[in-house]
């Protein structure tokens with residue numbers, strides 16, 4: 001068996017073209033959505049991701065507000081920019097690029113954001129809304145994974161999803177999303193304390209590998225026909241991406257997301273969805 005491709009690039013392009021029409025409709029009503037980003041430090045990966053978010057904004061007609069601080073910025077410096085973005089009427093939604101430099105209290109920064117402007121779905125209020133199944137921004141990578149599976153017709157309803165990794169942007173929140181009635185999956189969250197990772201993985205209809213450990217998921221860990229999503233981003237000595245999924249998994253899985261070209265582009269597309277949905281919600285509230 002050779003797995004079919006969960007094509008994130010093509011799916012993201014389709015989402016962006018639909019969003020461009022919705023942005024045009026908002027602009028016709030005098031509303032211009034604007035995405036703000038705060039990048040702290042000079043990590044090349046983070047810089048590349050933020051630049052990509054602004055390229056996407058330009059593509060669909062969303063305005064861009066870019067803020068940058070050096071890696072030496074203090075907690076107070078960062079919080080001052082967060083307060084500025086909270087107050088800026090041109091910024092309808094924003095993100096703080098993660099990870100923040102060592103020594104910065106990330107939770108305090110996220111809690112200071114205006115929840116109405118949370119474009120990432122990572123504010124405690126947004127995560128609380130997800131728990132309560134109320135409308136609000138959804139975390140971009142989990143949301144992107146769900147849309148990628150749906151777009152390719154992979155059954156989520158009733159599936160056993162095994163997630164590896166408990167980070168804030170993926171592992172912690174994806175279970176909340178997938179166990180809603182509308183998705184209706186059963187989710188097992190694995191991490192470094194999981195005793196028999198291979199044994200748990202072999203039970204999965206869908207694997208989400210988000211541990212950041214190169215080639216952690218091996219062909220023998222995967223049930224034949226399962227869908228496998230590779231979220232891990234490590235780099236080899238030439239700077240090339242090495243995912244969490246071993247290339248041999250393609251011979252066992254039914255579906256696989258390439259890396260690059262799978263979950264990454266979907267993360268970016270769903271960020272734009274959050275920005276447009278927030279602008280549409282506030283336009284509806286104004287009536």
Ligand SMILES: Nc1nc2c(c(=O)[nH]1)N[C@@H](CN(C=O)c1ccc(C(=O)N[C@@H](CCC(=O)O)C(=O)O)cc1)CN2
Pocket residue numbers: 048049052095096097098099120140141169241259260261262263264265267268
């Ligand atoms: N505030 C946030 N910080 C981080 C998030 C997030 O959702 N919100 N997620 C990741 C990084 N990320 C978005 O910020 C992100 C990662 C990867 C991609 C992407 O398009 N990747 C390309 C490959 C790019 C390359 O060659 O390096 C792909 O997969 O095709 C976009 C966004 C952590 N931080």
